[in-house]
Amino acid sequence: MLCDVCKTETASVFLTQIVDGKMQKVNMCEGCSKAKGVADPTGFALADLLLGMGAAQQLERTTPEGKRCPQCGFTQSEFKKTGRLGCSVCYGTFSEGLEPMLKGMHKGLKHTGKCPERLQRTQARDNALRELHADLRHAVVSERYEDAASLRDKIKALEFEA
Numbered sequence: 464m465l466c467d468v469c470k471t472e473t474a475s476v477f478l479t480q481i482v483d484g485k486m487q488k489v490n491m492c493e494g495c496s497k498a499k500g501v502a503d504p505t506g507f508a509l510a511d512l513l514l515g516m517g518a519a520q521q522l523e524r525t526t527p528e529g530k531r532c533p534q535c536g537f538t539q540s541e542f543k544k545t546g547r548l549g550c551s552v553c554y555g556t557f558s559e560g561l562e563p564m565l566k567g568m569h570k571g572l573k574h575t576g577k578c579p580e581r582l583q584r585t586q587a588r589d590n591a592l593r594e595l596h597a598d599l600r601h602a603v604v605s606e607r608y609e610d611a612a613s614l615r616d617k618i619k620a621l622e623f624e625a
Contacts, residue, residue, distance in 0.1 A: 466492035468499070532556045592621055 464474045472492030479488050491499065531538050537549030539557060548554060554561065595618045602611040 464490055466490060466495050468492075468495040530556065588621060588624070592618060595621070 466472045466474045467490050469492060472494060474490035475493050476491045476496040477488065478491070479486060532549055532553045533556065534552040535549035537553050539560070542548055542553075542557065548557070595614055599611055599614040599618065602608075602614060
């Protein structure tokens, strides 16, 4: 098996990572693994493996050298080594280099969260009940009693479903 970096030597170092349920493997020869700092964990650009080969270099090109997070003091080179940021302010500090990488990894740049289906159904029913009660009050005030009776029946049906 050939080295994924130089494509000439036989691979002797094998790194495996599972991201989003997909296994990613990086095979390196002894020379490339030493050059990448795999033998020395402090020099290893984990960001390259987490975000794809060349990610740390891309971050270097887009982020000014020596830039530090004002909150935690984290630097771009520390991200390159660890593959992690120091705090939430780091995302804003290093945003110009992170955005292209994050777009490639995720569906977007903003976390929208998730909501359980049962909660969504409950909220929709509660909103519908609120609107029906408001319509009922308006129908009674307007003396539209047939409409009010119909709305009352709809409210009872929705409350019975719960």
